[in-house]
Amino acid sequence: MGIIKERFRKKADEVSAEIKEIVKTHGSKKIGEVTLAQVYQGMRGITGLVTETSLLDANEGIRFRGYSIPELQASLPKVKGGSQPLPEGLFYLMLLGTLPTEEEVNHVTSTLQRRSHVPNYVFDTIESLPVNAHPMTQFVVGIMALQTESSFAKRYAEGMSKKDYWDATYDDALDLIARLPRIAAYIYRRKYRNGDHIQPNGLLDWSGNFAHMMGYDDESFKELMRLYMTIHADHEGGNVSAHTTHLVGSALSDPFLSFAAGMNGLAGPLHGLANQEVVKWIFEMREQLGVELPSNEQIEQYVRKTLSEGKVVPGYGHAVLRKTDPRFTAQMEFGRQHMPDDALVNTVWRIYEVVPPILSSLGKVKNPWPNVDAHSGALLVHYGMVEYEFYTVLFGVSRALGVLASLCWDRALGMPLERPKSVTTELVKRWLDGKDEIWEG
Ligand code: AMX
Secondary structure (H helix, E strand, O other), X not given: OOHHHHHHHHHHHHHHHHHHHHHHHHOOOOOOOOOHHHHHOOOOOOOOOOOOOEEEEOOOEEEEOOEOHHHHXXXXXXXXXXXXXXXXXXXXXXHHOOOOOHHHHHHHHXXXXXXXXXXXXXXXXXXXXXXXXXXXXXXXXXXXXXXXXXXXXXXXXXXXXXXXXXXXXXXXXXXXXXXXXXXXXXXXXXXXXXXXXXXXXXXXXXXXXXXXXXXXOOHHHHHHHHHHHHHOOOOXXXXXXXXXXXXXXXXXXXXXXXXXXXXXXXXXXXXXOHHHHHHHHHHHHHHHHOOOOOOHHHHHHHHHHHHHOOOOOOOEOXXXXXXXXXXXXXXXXXXXXXXXXXXXXXXXHHHHHHHHHHHHHHOOOOOOOEOOHHHHHHHHHHOOOOXXXXXXXXXXXXXXXXXXXXXXXXXXXXXXXXXXXXXOHHHXXXXXXXXXXXXXX
């Protein structure tokens, strides 16, 4: 057994014992109340999940095992001469709960390199789709083709014991994380570079190699990928992609099936597709105005037009956050360092000045501040990655780190089938009329 897997098993055994004790001693403790409005309004604020890898604070933003993004930038190992964290280190942190040393991160990198072979039939399956299929469709089809490689599915069919579920999940999680950059880069080159594919470079780190396979060998683009893969990795458990992966996994669907389901959720415009929507929206604004860098007044008019057409301003608002997303701030910082004069990046900064007061004035938007997606596209465009339909695939490769580390925890902790209760409005009305006294499960 590999050293990281062994450490995970040991840690999971400890946490499992702790949870058993917590549930035994405090299981009947009430931790909140649920209102009818919450049931109808997307279950906002109902605590109903345990996710060990990260925790979101409405004002502070995300913390991964207690570490904020600036803290990760300061403490996670980096490539020589680099200033952004290696996301392999974040995966280690999310899985084991402790910061890795440089040697431990190198170990993760080489483990992923060893597991990174993608069988040819996966590419053939992607090739069977029309080239104009959305990159997220191609991505999910690629993941599903790779499902034939699942250790979990194979071992389950052979009669695997419950106590080994975590072991097979761990193997699948690492295989998937190792192979996703190759699949994603294949889709990028197929769709946007006439199928002129680039072989992996086994000497590079996970993100550096990903950038290389997409055709971006500029060192500062590689740094951007390391930052991008780090900040998009996890956002606690209730967001659509994380929750879907967890939910589908709770049926003991293997990690490939579970992750593909999560990626279908990420492909929605209110979730991960927002990054493509932001750049599309800015490109359309620039085209309509005929200027490269619109003024604040021009942006304001365009925002009002968007709202008057019954559309949302992409990249703004959040279901949980109530302040500027620190993932936005980290990208702004990167922009200041690497491309302070870029017109598109400056447009994003002007939009940041203009949009919050307008959204606040509507009186209904709970969070007028930018989220992660408001900034990411502009940085990519700077390096020539203008194909915005691809951006959600990048998000998906990163999100694998968090949701698959969580899936390892789910199986190691013996998390059960998830099955919340639902009711009909007919029952709600009977209940309000006093005809049904209690909700029957
Ligand atoms: N522009 C215009 N209106 C907005 C808005 C925005 N950016 N954000 C919220 N609103 C509106 C909602 O549409 C809703 O209007 P309604 O009552 O007429 O239906 C009202 O404000 C209240 O919504 P909320 O409680 O503030 O937000 P929510 O929790 O229901 O939804 C989110 C959150 C992210 C879906 C929403 O803010 C939104 O649509 N933002 C734009 C899309 C986006 O950037 N998504 C990416 C989110 C981050 C991610 O997952 N990657």
